[in-house]
Amino acid sequence: MPKAVVLLSGGLDSATVLALAVRQGYACHALSVDYGQRHRAELQAAARVARALGAQEHKTVGIDLSAFGGSALTDANIAVPTQGVQKDGIPVTYVPARNTIMLSLGLAWAEVLGAQDLFFGANAVDYSGYPDCRPEYMRAFERLANLATKAAVEGRRLALHTPIIAMSKAQIIEQGVKLGVDYGLTVSCYQADGQGRACGACDSCRLRRAGFKAAGVADPTRYFSAPR
Amino acid sequence: MPKAVVLLSGGLDSATVLALAVRQGYACHALSVDYGQRHRAELQAAARVARALGAQEHKTVGIDLSAFGGSALTDANIAVPTQGVQKDGIPVTYVPARNTIMLSLGLAWAEVLGAQDLFFGANAVDYSGYPDCRPEYMRAFERLANLATKAAVEGRRLALHTPIIAMSKAQIIEQGVKLGVDYGLTVSCYQADGQGRACGACDSCRLRRAGFKAAGVADPTRYFSAPR
Numbered sequence: 001m002p003k004a005v006v007l008l009s010g011g012l013d014s015a016t017v018l019a020l021a022v023r024q025g026y027a028c029h030a031l032s033v034d035y036g037q038r039h040r041a042e043l044q045a046a047a048r049v050a051r052a053l054g055a056q057e058h059k060t061v062g063i064d065l066s067a068f069g070g071s072a073l074t075d076a077n078i079a080v081p082t083q084g085v086q087k088d089g090i091p092v093t094y095v096p097a098r099n100t101i102m103l104s105l106g107l108a109w110a111e112v113l114g115a116q117d118l119f120f121g122a123n124a125v126d127y128s129g130y131p132d133c134r135p136e137y138m139r140a141f142e143r144l145a146n147l148a149t150k151a152a153v154e155g156r157r158l159a160l161h162t163p164i165i166a167m168s169k170a171q172i173i174e175q176g177v178k179l180g181v182d183y184g185l186t187v188s189c190y191q192a193d194g195q196g197r198a199c200g201a202c203d204s205c206r207l208r209r210a211g212f213k214a215a216g217v218a219d220p221t222r223y224f225s226a227p228r
Numbered sequence: 229m230p231k232a233v234v235l236l237s238g239g240l241d242s243a244t245v246l247a248l249a250v251r252q253g254y255a256c257h258a259l260s261v262d263y264g265q266r267h268r269a270e271l272q273a274a275a276r277v278a279r280a281l282g283a284q285e286h287k288t289v290g291i292d293l294s295a296f297g298g299s300a301l302t303d304a305n306i307a308v309p310t311q312g313v314q315k316d317g318i319p320v321t322y323v324p325a326r327n328t329i330m331l332s333l334g335l336a337w338a339e340v341l342g343a344q345d346l347f348f349g350a351n352a353v354d355y356s357g358y359p360d361c362r363p364e365y366m367r368a369f370e371r372l373a374n375l376a377t378k379a380a381v382e383g384r385r386l387a388l389h390t391p392i393i394a395m396s397k398a399q400i401i402e403q404g405v406k407l408g409v410d411y412g413l414t415v416s417c418y419q420a421d422g423q424g425r426a427c428g429a430c431d432s433c434r435l436r437r438a439g440f441k442a443a444g445v446a447d448p449t450r451y452f453s454a455p456r
Contacts, residue, residue: 061296097332099376101329131377
């Protein structure tokens with residue numbers, strides 16, 4: 001069974017990607033990154049999701065991006081917006097270089113494991129404002145990865161898989177439901193509480209809620225206040 | 229004064245790069261990465277070097293790469309070689325994806341600071357066995373960086389500077405001596421002791437010692453045992 005590293009945030013998207021990778025026959029090594037995000041409940045959700053979907057193991061690597069600040073997700077001085085999904089420009093919830101850092105960590109673990117497949121739940125549809133969610137960015141990372149490592153130099157190329165990059169939230173949910181993902185285990189909210197309950201008001205909650213509605217799937221999310 | 233992020237390990241190479249960046253007129257923000265390396269004294273050296281060379285500030289970001297293992301520099305079960313510099317293949321002191329991770333962190337801080345210049349002391353001459361020290365790798369990272377960030381999307385491109393990539397160790401030392409670098413503050417040894425004294429036997433000590441000899445500069449390194 002070929003090994004794969006799967007980046008797992010604990011949210012809806014990466015849970016679906018893990019289910020896809022397991023279904024494709026990979027022995028999945030799930031990696032979460034504790035980058036100082038406000039929404040700590042996401043990391044606990046990642047551990048539950050990894051277990052439920054049959055990952056071989058789950059590691060969380062800590063790195064303190066709040067030292068740099070600059071994002072509503074890591075800087076307590078920047079408020080998470082709750083006034084509706086931003087239509088233009090790059091959201092304040094964008095974390096500088098986050099995907100580059102997370103993919104680098106995935107690359108490191110893949111090299112140690114001897115895995116040649118790295119799965120990442122980036123999505124360019126709902127998050128078109130995040131530069132590091134675009135397909136051209138993913139191709140550039142794959143190119144870098146294949147110059148970066150001992151494995152690549154020795155001919156064992158790395159493939160970066162982004163199976164949901166072009167899907168809508170509803171399509172992701174439909175895919176996951178077919179694969180038996182229990183979305184009640186996942187946490188997407190940018191400001192989830194200690195029990196993993198969602199605010200119902202941030203961009204991430206709105207996109208998720210709209211996705212369940214569009215997919216015709218009952219929303220299993222637990223909210224700490226009535227969703228707007 | 230334009231801002232630059234300078235990756236600073238505390239060793240000889242990156243100290244020289246910081247001195248070059250300061251001389252070129254950049255306001256330098258020095259970044260060290262605590263990746264679980266055995267040679268902890270290097271990080272203390274980085275703080276001394278940043279101060280001595282006039283960096284604006286110095287940050288150390290912690291990330292535990294020892295969770296992955298796979299390198300003599302982070303895995304206590306793999307011995308640091310002391311039998312002379314390895315001639316072929318990739319050394320066991322290679323840390324998987326280390327440079328990709330460190331450059332990603334530099335990119336993150338550069339974006340938060342609004343800096344468009346990132347300096348990195350990679351060297352392809354003495355470390356030709358490390359895939360992520362090659363010029364083609366550096367070009368691929370720069371390309372990725374300019375797809376990754378909000379700044380790049382908005383037209384503020386990032387330049388990755390690797391001014392010593394093609395220099396021999398002796399040339400680096402000659403350059404640094406001209407710029408007034410006090411190499412007695414730096415620590416290069418892979419297994420330096422708590423006081424920053426070097427073993428005199430690992431690859432890094434041998435390359436450094438040979439560099440001082442070739443440059444005709446007295447070696448200011450403090451050793452805990454007689455160098456071999």
